[in-house]
Amino acid sequence: MSSYILALDLGSSKIKVLVAQITGPDTWQIVFPAMRKSQGIKQGMIDNLELVIADLDNLINEMEGANKNFIFKQATVGINGPHLETRISKGVSVISRADGEISEDDKDRALKAAQACVLPANLFLAQTVVQNYTIDGITKVKDPIGLKGLRLEVECLLINAFSPIIRNINRLGESLGLNFRRVILPYAAAEIALSRQDKELGAAALDLGAGTTSLCVYEDNELIDLKVFGVGGNNITNDIAVGLTTSIDIAEKIKISEGFALPKKVPKGAQIDLNQYFEEPLEDNKISKRFVAEIIEARLSEIFEMVGSRLKELNRFGKLPGGIVLFGGGAQMPFITELAKEKFKLPVRIAKPEIDWYKEVHDPSFIPVLGLIDVTFKEKLENTNLRGESVFNKLANFMERHFSL
Numbered sequence: 001m002s003s004y005i006l007a008l009d010l011g012s013s014k015i016k017v018l019v020a021q022i023t024g025p026d027t028w029q030i031v032f033p034a035m036r037k038s039q040g041i042k043q044g045m046i047d048n049l050e051l052v053i054a055d056l057d058n059l060i061n062e063m064e065g066a067n068k069n070f071i072f073k074q075a076t077v078g079i080n081g082p083h084l085e086t087r088i089s090k091g092v093s094v095i096s097r098a099d100g101e102i103s104e105d106d107k108d109r110a111l112k113a114a115q116a117c118v119l120p121a122n123l124f125l126a127q128t129v130v131q132n133y134t135i136d137g138i139t140k141v142k143d144p145i146g147l148k149g150l151r152l153e154v155e156c157l158l159i160n161a162f163s164p165i166i167r168n169i170n171r172l173g174e175s176l177g178l179n180f181r182r183v184i185l186p187y188a189a190a191e192i193a194l195s196r197q198d199k200e201l202g203a204a205a206l207d208l209g210a211g212t213t214s215l216c217v218y219e220d221n222e223l224i225d226l227k228v229f230g231v232g233g234n235n236i237t238n239d240i241a242v243g244l245t246t247s248i249d250i251a252e253k254i255k256i257s258e259g260f261a262l263p264k265k266v267p268k269g270a271q272i273d274l275n276q277y278f279e280e281p282l283e284d285n286k287i288s289k290r291f292v293a294e295i296i297e298a299r300l301s302e303i304f305e306m307v308g309s310r311l312k313e314l315n316r317f318g319k320l321p322g323g324i325v326l327f328g329g330g331a332q333m334p335f336i337t338e339l340a341k342e343k344f345k346l347p348v349r350i351a352k353p354e355i356d357w358y359k360e361v362h363d364p365s366f367i368p369v370l371g372l373i374d375v376t377f378k379e380k381l382e383n384t385n386l387r388g389e390s391v392f393n394k395l396a397n398f399m400e401r402h403f404s405l
């Protein structure tokens with residue numbers, strides 16, 4: 001039986017969809033990518049459900065038409081938006097076995113205790129990310145199973161979401177006839193954008209989207225913070241439209257074809273011929289390329305300052321040896337890494353996950369949806385391992401049980 005994972009990133013400017021095929025007990029590969037202009041999504045959240053349902057319904061029908069093995073019943077969908085908020089929480093359990101060996105059950109009870117808190121009616125605990133365990137006062141244990149002790153403590157980052165946003169996502173799944181697995185999008189993206197070494201040393205993943213900018217900070221291999229800002233590439237486009245008194249569509253084209261993040265890198269006297277972008281020839285058809293770069297730099301600087309303030313609150317500004325890893329469509333702006341280096345006083349690079357398909361495509365706006373595939377795969381793999389299956393049976397059973405859609 002063929003086995004696939006379907007992942008959906010409902011972006012403010014583009015919907016990104018990937019289908020991965022499971023090729024072995026530990027491997028997958030992308031077999032179908034799709035990207036469409038989105039409608040009805042603002043700041044990473046569904047704003048007009050009907051429009052989103054219609055677009056995705058068409059897209060999924062097309063995909064199922066393109067490959068007879070695609071019969072989708074489940075999908076992983078990203079949750080994004082400035083409504084996401086985090087809280088660090090601790091939970092404790094007393095080891096139940098007489099010989100003190102820690103079991104899954106002890107782990108689960110500690111986790112449930114950490115998750116037990118009363119939330120306001122409009123908030124929903126959307127995801128729990130374990131940071132570390134402490135056994136009888138010995139901290140930073142990553143996996144306590146099989147170790148011995150009396151008392152197990154877990155520390156985790158709880159990610160809460162605004163309930164109406166989650167309800168809309170659920171309605172979308174129902175309308176499409178898909179069983180949705182919800183995953184916090186910036187977390188999934190950071191998991192694949194950063195290497196294990198980055199996470200160990202301390203690093204930040206920064207998704208430069210159209211309606212949002214999302215930050216995830218790691219240290220000691222733990223997610224220590226996640227924050228979504230409601231600004232992004234759309235704001236740069238709007239600034240250009242105002243600065244040049246043009247429409248949003250023309251401003252977007254000029255940004256993508258002529259934009260630079262650093263005005264000092266624009267050759268002296270370089271001009272943009274506006275007649276390339278307007279149907280009617282203009283009298284005053286030349287504009288300084290440096291002027292457009294100044295508009296871009298001003299808005300990007302403001303975004304980086306917001307991110308910088310968050311890093312200062314965490315006491316990590318200038319202190320993340322793994323640096324800042326950029327992705328999202330906005331990371332394609334020429335000289336953005338140079339501007340970010342100046343602002344963050346840290347090494348900055350564009351994410352390059354070691355995924356064969358990504359090495360061909362090189363489009364950083366696909367990183368979050370790629371992260372959704374990877375997180376889903378790893379979670380299912382973990383569930384299979386928990387069942388203690390033999391290595392030999394694993395692949396056959398694994399495919400049979402978990403990945404038939």
Ligand SMILES: Nc1ncnc2c1ncn2[C@@H]1O[C@H](COP(=O)(O)OP(=O)(O)OP(=O)(O)O)[C@@H](O)[C@H]1O
Nearest residue numbers: 011012013014209210211212233328329330332365
């Ligand atoms: N070559 C480029 N140079 C500069 N900006 C670009 C380039 N290509 C795309 N962008 C910008 O990237 C943004 C889209 O990126 P992306 O697809 O990651 O956003 P999204 O996922 O739709 O939005 P969000 O994550 O905020 O919901 C747009 O603002 C677009 O203008």
Ligand SMILES: [Mg+2]
Nearest residue numbers: 011012209368
């Ligand atoms: Mg995005």
